[in-house]
Amino acid sequence: MFSSKDGSTVLPARLGDVLAAALDGTGPSRDDCVYLLSFAETSPEAGVIRGVADAVSRRRFNNEAILLGQIGIETFACPANCRFCVFGKGHTRFPETRLTTEEIVGRARGFASGGDLYALFLMTMHEFELDRLLRVVEEVRPAIPASTQIVVNIGDFDRRQAAELRQAGVDGAYHVCRLRERVDTDLDPENRKKTFRAIRDAGMDFYYCCEPVGPEHSAQELVDQLWLGIEFGCFQHAAMRRVYLPDAPLAHHGQITELRLAQIVAVVALASLACPATDNIAVHEPNLIGLTSGANVVYAETGANPRDTAADTARHRGLDMAGARRMLYEAGFTAVRRGDGSRTPLTHTSIQG
């Protein structure tokens, strides 16, 4: 590609080939993704990878962004025992909490009141009561605009349960076979994949993510895990870093930077060119580097959050809707897409308030 006059900075020919192909619409192979992740996050190569992913995503998604809102509706010591999560049963100090249906409806209305919320996410622990969840969906659905979808972020479920959720008005499900699933969690990766199939078979959108990324994960591990989203036809792909929680069993590994997370977002965005079903790319937690490296989605959050020790993340780590909207504007997006496909412009006046 090019080099500095003293020859100290040279972008390799392979990198040029991979990125040129991406600009022409052909995503990198699995091996190429490992290669793209092998560069240091501060290197010129990583900067170019992020820049190309940004250009590719803006063109693919028409420079439109998506706003999502998540409500953690209850917390208890979670049997999945994820070693990175504040709710894992082996180490949690988190109190049991349960929002009432009225509280959930009130928060849902708050998220949707701006008229530009693509989807409202309802999050539970790994175990959940399907009947209660269906009742919540039944109450929330008429309380929010038809242009806002409902998505669940819950434990594993089968085809029958997926069909009931779909029937109740649930449009999608966030589900992940996490990095080092069964090693850093008590869950079976095969059950995670069965749930992917149940989601797809029920006709729901499948939201996936490369998560929870820590400094100990190799490039190959990241690629093996993120590729599952592509194989299973994810509607949303994403990347999320593991947040450092001092009391969590994996705390000693530390935390990656937002810059490294953005490089992973970029590789996710480029790899997703191989997946026609992928409609948008998210970065968790929301940040501007990720939103200028291929991501076009942010989540606002309230209630419980696995990455937060506060009972209501909206007052702590979570971003509110106004903050999320402002971040999308600052990242250069010009419109927000709603759940019914309609759009609203994102301007300096629409982010006030």
Ligand code: SF4
């Ligand atoms: S990440 Fe989810 S499944 Fe794992 S312990 Fe936390 S709440 Fe449970």
